[in-house]
Amino acid sequence: MPAPADAPPYILPMSLVIDSKVLLAAVEAHVEQFIQEEIDAAFVFHNFQHTCAVAEAATELADHYEVSEDDRLAIILAAWFHDTGYSGGWEDHEERSVINATNWLRAQGVDDEELIANVSGGIRATKMPQQPQNFLEEIVADADLSHLGDLSYWDRCGRVRQEFTLTRDMIMSDQEWIDFELAFMLNHEYHTEAARDMFGDRKSKHVKQLYKRKKALFPDQTPTNLEELEDSKKKKKKLKKLKKLIEKSEKKGDPDFKPGRGVETMYRATYRTHVNLSSIADNKANIMLSVNAIVLSVVVANLATKLDSNPHLVIPTIILVAVCLGSLFYAIQATRPKVTEGKSSMEDIKARRSNLLFFGNFYNMPIDDFHYGMMEMIRDEDFLYSSMTRDLYYLGVVLAKKYAFLRICYNIFLFGIIVAVVAFLVAIVYHNSTNPMLNQ
Incomplete structure (x- = not known):
């Protein structure tokens, strides 16, 4: 976490600096090989490309808040290992990811129990629905879903649908998929202010585009997710907030403008x-x-x-x-x-x-x-x-x-x-x- 203004400057021992560099240099190659060899190719979303994107987002968020070196190391390691548990399937994969991370760190000679506990907590924070318990876990959780507000959203969204079909036998129609994706997007909130600033505007743009696709596919039907939102005050507030975000994006220009x-x-x-x-x-x-x-x-x-x-x-x-x-x-x-x-x-x-x-x-x-x-x-x-x-x-x-x-x-x-x-x-x-x- 960021140090208070009156706190003494954080001084990292030279041995830990060397260990951090060694670990960060080795973890990417290890995870890439592990995913290629151990995880079924049917997991087309939870692949190495997704892991790289999460690690990149986690690094960017950690650097934004200027966290201490050991916290930064824990965040990045958690990002690299958070989906390695898919080697045993999608159910409870977070716990298997914790085991993979712990075993690898111990094999590297790491005996810092606090570091291992922080890495484990960061991995568990990615479990849906996300419930991070501290600031480090909030960063990892936000990095895991950074694609919701990234330029790669539509590619990743399509891969999620394909993965559900291949691994969970969840075959959804276009309407069902759009309703599912809209419900997920509306129920999700980034935990850190930096993630909201970095990904929030584009996420609201994607929500708006989902609404327009739904309307184009089913112009005579009232969106089912709107009916669900009217059933509770909490969901009504989210819809109101969404409307404001859409209006804000419209002021910046219509993203669906199509030249004649x-x-x-x-x-x-x-x-x-x-x-x-x-x-x-x-x-x-x-x-x-x-x-x-x-x-x-x-x-x-x-x-x-x-x-x-x-x-x-x-x-x-x-x-x-x-x-x-x-x-x-x-x-x-x-x-x-x-x-x-x-x-x-x-x-x-x-x-x-x-x-x-x-x-x-x-x-x-x-x-x-x-x-x-x-x-x-x-x-x-x-x-x-x-x-x-x-x-x-x-x-x-x-x-x-x-x-x-x-x-x-x-x-x-x-x-x-x-x-x-x-x-x-x-x-x-x-x-x-x-x-x-x-x-x-």
Whole structure:
């Protein structure tokens, strides 16, 4: 917990600093291997990706409150181990997670009973319904459900539904699932102020979108969860609070805004124009490649072999060859493909900075990361249209470079050919005027 203002500064023994670094460096690799080997793949939500997200959120919350080093260590360890108990199924998995964490810590030589007790308490705090007993447990509990207010919510929500079907035989219709998810979201409250600030606004946005999906699916039905809310004053208060959050999000802009057909037509026409212009540029470059290749082959085959007997043609020939090579160079530059890194980071995807519409940005990515990014783009129209806009921009940048190289190529060929022809004429005239044999 944060130290009181009048408390002496917290000083951590050097041995514990080293142990903390060692434990935190080792726990991720251990948990990843454990989940891959011991937990059934049917748990598509409670997987290593979820565990990483919880550990990241727990670290962020702990750092926000500047908790002591040993409390921070307990929070992060609890986050890493909180779902390892799924190796024995979903029922009572928290207790198995406590056993896994305790056994691993003791195997690492940790004999700090307070640390083990704090890790165990943090793991138990994730049990539904959450009932954390102290501030450390509140942080772990909030981190466990941070996805409710995260950009990954829709992907994780779909995985929960799939996992319920695979592991609990809970097959729900769309209406049943939306009612279930709405009830869970409305009954949940973040325990810490930092979690409310970090995840609360986006969580209310997700609730609003769930309501809209329910209304779109069943426009003539009164939402069943609203009827349940009217049965008690407590639930009425939650509904009132939800309404205020929705109004607050509406002031920031409608998240479900859908651009009209005119905007989609604009994007379609602009993409088509860019593709056509790129094709035209490539055709122009191919023409210059063919013409200059023909000229060079003629020069090499016919003219170069006769320069010994016609030394006055050496300079014009050099000029002609230089013109063709310069023109070829810029024609090749206009068509030469550029090799990109082919990988977008998860940070860029979550920050909506990545453009996954161009293969050069994803061909080296793991399929799971690419799938996650595409699903986020499909669900978030702002992300989708932002990616399309960036794609158009970079297509325009590439086209500008193509046409700049082509302009240089054509200028070299046009003015170079003129200079070469003039050079040949001058050389021939000068040779004829200075050769006495020809003047007789």
